[in-house]
Amino acid sequence: VRAALLAIGDEIVSGLTVDTNSGFVAAELRALGVEPVAGFSVPDDEEAIVLALRRAAAGAELVVCTGGLGPTSDDLTTACVARLAGAPLVLHEPSLEAIRERFRARGLEMSANNRKQALLPAGSEVLPNPEGTAPGFITPVPEEGRTVHVACLPGVPREMRGMVRASLVPWVAARRGGRRFLSRTFSTFGLAESRLDELLSGAFAPGEARVAFRAAFPRMNVRLTVEGRGGDPLDPRMDALEARLRERLGRAVYAVGDVGMEEAVGGLLRDRGATLAVAESCTGGRIGDWITDVPGSSDYFVLGVAAYADRAKAELLGVRPETLERCGAVSEETAVEMAEGVRRRGGATLGLSTTGIAGPGGGTEEKPVGTVCIALAWEGGARSRRYAFGERGREWIKTITAVTALDRVRRHLLGEEEA
Amino acid sequence: VRAALLAIGDEIVSGLTVDTNSGFVAAELRALGVEPVAGFSVPDDEEAIVLALRRAAAGAELVVCTGGLGPTSDDLTTACVARLAGAPLVLHEPSLEAIRERFRARGLEMSANNRKQALLPAGSEVLPNPEGTAPGFITPVPEEGRTVHVACLPGVPREMRGMVRASLVPWVAARRGGRRFLSRTFSTFGLAESRLDELLSGAFAPGEARVAFRAAFPRMNVRLTVEGRGGDPLDPRMDALEARLRERLGRAVYAVGDVGMEEAVGGLLRDRGATLAVAESCTGGRIGDWITDVPGSSDYFVLGVAAYADRAKAELLGVRPETLERCGAVSEETAVEMAEGVRRRGGATLGLSTTGIAGPGGGTEEKPVGTVCIALAWEGGARSRRYAFGERGREWIKTITAVTALDRVRRHLLGEEEA
Numbered sequence: 001v002r003a004a005l006l007a008i009g010d011e012i013v014s015g016l017t018v019d020t021n022s023g024f025v026a027a028e029l030r031a032l033g034v035e036p037v038a039g040f041s042v043p044d045d046e047e048a049i050v051l052a053l054r055r056a057a058a059g060a061e062l063v064v065c066t067g068g069l070g071p072t073s074d075d076l077t078t079a080c081v082a083r084l085a086g087a088p089l090v091l092h093e094p095s096l097e098a099i100r101e102r103f104r105a106r107g108l109e110m111s112a113n114n115r116k117q118a119l120l121p122a123g124s125e126v127l128p129n130p131e132g133t134a135p136g137f138i139t140p141v142p143e144e145g146r147t148v149h150v151a152c153l154p155g156v157p158r159e160m161r162g163m164v165r166a167s168l169v170p171w172v173a174a175r176r177g178g179r180r181f182l183s184r185t186f187s188t189f190g191l192a193e194s195r196l197d198e199l200l201s202g203a204f205a206p207g208e209a210r211v212a213f214r215a216a217f218p219r220m221n222v223r224l225t226v227e228g229r230g231g232d233p234l235d236p237r238m239d240a241l242e243a244r245l246r247e248r249l250g251r252a253v254y255a256v257g258d259v260g261m262e263e264a265v266g267g268l269l270r271d272r273g274a275t276l277a278v279a280e281s282c283t284g285g286r287i288g289d290w291i292t293d294v295p296g297s298s299d300y301f302v303l304g305v306a307a308y309a310d311r312a313k314a315e316l317l318g319v320r321p322e323t324l325e326r327c328g329a330v331s332e333e334t335a336v337e338m339a340e341g342v343r344r345r346g347g348a349t350l351g352l353s354t355t356g357i358a359g360p361g362g363g364t365e366e367k368p369v370g371t372v373c374i375a376l377a378w379e380g381g382a383r384s385r386r387y388a389f390g391e392r393g394r395e396w397i398k399t400i401t402a403v404t405a406l407d408r409v410r411r412h413l414l415g416e417e418e419a
Numbered sequence: 420v421r422a423a424l425l426a427i428g429d430e431i432v433s434g435l436t437v438d439t440n441s442g443f444v445a446a447e448l449r450a451l452g453v454e455p456v457a458g459f460s461v462p463d464d465e466e467a468i469v470l471a472l473r474r475a476a477a478g479a480e481l482v483v484c485t486g487g488l489g490p491t492s493d494d495l496t497t498a499c500v501a502r503l504a505g506a507p508l509v510l511h512e513p514s515l516e517a518i519r520e521r522f523r524a525r526g527l528e529m530s531a532n533n534r535k536q537a538l539l540p541a542g543s544e545v546l547p548n549p550e551g552t553a554p555g556f557i558t559p560v561p562e563e564g565r566t567v568h569v570a571c572l573p574g575v576p577r578e579m580r581g582m583v584r585a586s587l588v589p590w591v592a593a594r595r596g597g598r599r600f601l602s603r604t605f606s607t608f609g610l611a612e613s614r615l616d617e618l619l620s621g622a623f624a625p626g627e628a629r630v631a632f633r634a635a636f637p638r639m640n641v642r643l644t645v646e647g648r649g650g651d652p653l654d655p656r657m658d659a660l661e662a663r664l665r666e667r668l669g670r671a672v673y674a675v676g677d678v679g680m681e682e683a684v685g686g687l688l689r690d691r692g693a694t695l696a697v698a699e700s701c702t703g704g705r706i707g708d709w710i711t712d713v714p715g716s717s718d719y720f721v722l723g724v725a726a727y728a729d730r731a732k733a734e735l736l737g738v739r740p741e742t743l744e745r746c747g748a749v750s751e752e753t754a755v756e757m758a759e760g761v762r763r764r765g766g767a768t769l770g771l772s773t774t775g776i777a778g779p780g781g782g783t784e785e786k787p788v789g790t791v792c793i794a795l796a797w798e799g800g801a802r803s804r805r806y807a808f809g810e811r812g813r814e815w816i817k818t819i820t821a822v823t824a825l826d827r828v829r830r831h832l833l834g835e836e837e838a
Binding site: 017 | 424426431432433434435436437438439441442443444445446447449455456457458459460461462467471474633697699701702703704705706707708710711712714715716717720721722723724725726727728730731734735764765766777778779780813814817
């Protein structure tokens with residue numbers, strides 16, 4: 001099955017908004033074994049939309065449109081699909097009621113033009129929208145003797161994503177001759193795509209699973225997809241594949257799902273009843289910012305200190321002036337004292353620190369830009385390591401430092417030897 | 420003039436990469452008065468590319484392609500354009516020399532397949548690529564009695580962007596009958612698009628300037644574009660328009676260009692010889708992270724403390740336990756003591772603090788999610804303010820808090836009364 005994607009809206013064609021919807025839909029469809037073959041972006045113009053729909057339909061069995069389902073007069077998607085299908089617009093009562101209910105729940109009167117959103121091409125299958133007013137729909141459209149299905153979804157990414165997962169994916173799966181698909185994503189850190197590929201080579205028999213890699217810097221996601229028919233249970237098969245994947249990749253896998261390292265570390269800290277304090281120099285607060293992106297992080301994150309100035313390192317963290325003088329601010333020795341100091345200051349189970357040269361200035365021959373020291377301190381011990389991340393830009397160095405530091409916490413909590 | 424955009428590459432159609440190139444090109448063209456009318460994304464497949472090129476050419480005078488200029492066999496853009504133009508591929512010696520030189524500069528031998536990148540359709544105008552191996556080019560293509568120009572650029576965003584600004588934009592401007600355009604972008608904060616629009620209404624006579632708004636949360640950019648012919652000097656005209664814009668928008672304009680608040684604040688701190696220390700509770704380190712994204716920020720950023728736990732607020736920042744008890748951690752009183760404490764701790768000119776409820780949990784009737792207090796302390800004074808940012812998600816609340824806090828520093832440094 002081939003699919004074409006249409007992103008509808010002036011804001012996309014003019015470059016005011018980046019179309020992330022098409023990519024999301026494409027990835028979801030690919031996991032189902034449906035091949036996205038073309039993408040179009042079209043302005044809010046009836047002729048342009050109809051023309052693009054025709055072109056899309058000519059080369060695909062499924063066309064997925066995002067956008068143009070709003071209540072105003074420049075939202076034209078529904079009318080265009082109806083025109084292409086040769087179907088009249090009919091009022092879909094349950095959708096109208098759902099829209100009314102949304103307004104009622106907020107103590108508002110539904111405005112008259114929202115009624116338009118419940119007018120759908122006759123013969124359509126409706127895709128409910130639990131997060132917004134515009135329902136989606138799938139309409140059969142005749143195209144040179146065959147039937148092309150045109151699926152329309154709202155352009156608001158949050159609404160669209162929920163509807164794809166709850167309605168479009170099951171619809172596609174059901175139509176694919178009872179074939180069903182199950183995907184599972186694993187977040188990994190520390191291994192390049194080529195290395196992951198190498199480690200997994202031969203892990204799965206041909207046809208047993210599809211393996212896809214997706215870089216989402218700083219993490220690399222690996223997705224397994226298995227296919228079955230009818231009542232064939234997919235979960236146990238996936239569990240067996242996951243076990244094999246974990247055997248090959250080991251601790252590089254840090255979470256099931258597309259998950260940030262800060263969330264995985266937060267979960268471990270919570271499980272262990274442990275707390276964390278962080279002393280950041282070159283990351284400047286990024287680790288604390290990430291950790292506190294996770295709701296409930298106040299349970300385990302007690303203190304962050306961005307000790308940019310040497311004076312702050314000495315006074316707040318108790319780094320000894322002679323250490324700073326002898327070894328420099330970017331040194332394993334200073335990093336250890338920062339980690340120990342912030343741990344003591346925060347009364348935390350673990351103390352974590354970063355100090356390094358993010359550039360572009362500040363590099364020396366001995367310590368070029370990208371030199372970073374990360375230390376972890378715990379009850380009765382501490383360990384520092386020096387990294388050479390290379391001169392790949394301030395932003396990149398801050399990010400790789402922050403995630404590497406959190407990974408150190410994770411591996412420590414998993415009982416990995418600090419070596 | 421109408422333009423169509425083609426993003427070429429399997430990774431885009433399949434959703435592995437989000438196409439940000441088309442939006443960038445579209446925005447640049449719009450600033451020149453060229454209207455983007457359609458966008459296409461196509462896989463690395465010769466028939467698909469040629470078909471999309473034909474469709475794009477049918478509705479536009481200019482087609483801009485990004486991607487598919489690499490050295491490998493799946494890079495097909497050049498061959499497809501040559502086929503469409505009915506032009507043979509010819510070796511462009513200066514480009515070959517430039518590619519060789521890139522390799523030479525790194526002490527490497529040019530691999531044989533890079534030679535392909537210097538083979539361009541006969542009759543093309545070459546767009547040099549100072550950042551990579553693939554040159555771009557513009558090829559005239561006959562289309563139903565008229566000539567369509569197809570511009571091809573590499574897909575690497577950094578290379579593409581530089582080439583658009585250095586070569587494509589001047590080429591388009593030159594072809595538009597000697598008309599020239601000058602754009603200037605202003606970063607603003609604190610006013611919604613509709614309010615900016617209102618304030619600017621009537622500021623410019625019709626035809627005097629084009630005004631465009633672009634939301635880049637948390638900032639809102641305003642872009643003015645003026646048009647001239649021949650030797651008509653555009654800079655003084657733009658300066659006069661800028662003066663009128665600033666008169667209308669006042670302090671809401673914080674920078675010329677698309678600039679983060681942290682950069683504007685950093686520049687002011689440096690100019691004033693002032694230093695900043697930050698105590699972050701609900702922002703968890705985000706302000707420090709942003710500030711230290713700016714190279715050289717160690718000159719004015721001395722200390723950040725993410726005092727998530729009350730104990731840290733008391734011990735490190737000297738917030739009095741009775742203040743925490745009487746007013747709560749999220750209060751103007753606590754915020755002031757945090758700002759004063761971190762200023763003292765860091766020995767800084769200014770102390771800034773945030774404390775609030777980012778949610779989703781932790782809200783009460785009196786202090787619902789989105790309640791945030793921000794305080795600023797200086798030599799001999801301090802001032803706190805309470806904000807109700809609303810329940811718009813943890814990420815949103817952290818961001819709006821961080822930028823609002825930095826804006827307080829900016830306005831203070833500009834001598835605005837703390838009221």
